[in-house]
Amino acid sequence: xxxxxxxxxxxxxxxxxxxxxxxxxxxxxxxxxxxxxxxxxxxxxxxxxxxxxxxxxxxxxxxxxxxxxxxxxxxxxxxxxxxxxxxxxxx
Numbered sequence: 001x002x003x004x005x006x007x008x009x010x011x012x013x014x015x016x017x018x019x020x021x022x023x024x025x026x027x028x029x030x031x032x033x034x035x036x037x038x039x040x041x042x043x044x045x046x047x048x049x050x051x052x053x054x055x056x057x058x059x060x061x062x063x064x065x066x067x068x069x070x071x072x073x074x075x076x077x078x079x080x081x082x083x084x085x086x087x088x089x090x091x
Contacts, residue, residue, distance in 0.1 A: 003074065004032070007064040013037060014074055019045060022055075027078045029063075029071045044075050046082050054079060 001016040011032040019026040024045040031038045043057040054075070063071075 001027075001078075005029075005067050005070050007067050010064065010067075012041075012067055012071075014071055016078055019043075024048070025078075025082055027075055029067075031061075042071065044078075046079060 001014070003014045005012040005014065012029055013032055014027065014029055016025070016027045018024070022045050024047055026043055026045050028040045028043045030040045039059060040057075041059050041061050041063060045055040045057065047054070
């Protein structure tokens with residue numbers, strides 16, 4: 001999954017992937033710059049343990065509230081998809 005979010009002049013990208021370093025599925029928010037994708041501003045790691053809460057990794061920075069709200073909604077949907085909740089669409 002790769003989705004672009006826009007807020008004023010700022011552009012962000014949300015990507016879901018498997019993080020090899022942490023051996024976990026992840027969803028990441030990064031800001032797009034004129035020369036491409038910048039570093040991750042926020043990453044959520046989903047563990048394989050059903051009882052474990054996802055880990056949120058933050059970088060220094062600021063986010064517009066509408067972008068954060070949209071990203072967290074995507075995180076919740078990705079968590080339901082990983083858990084196999086019926087009716088959640090695959091990205």
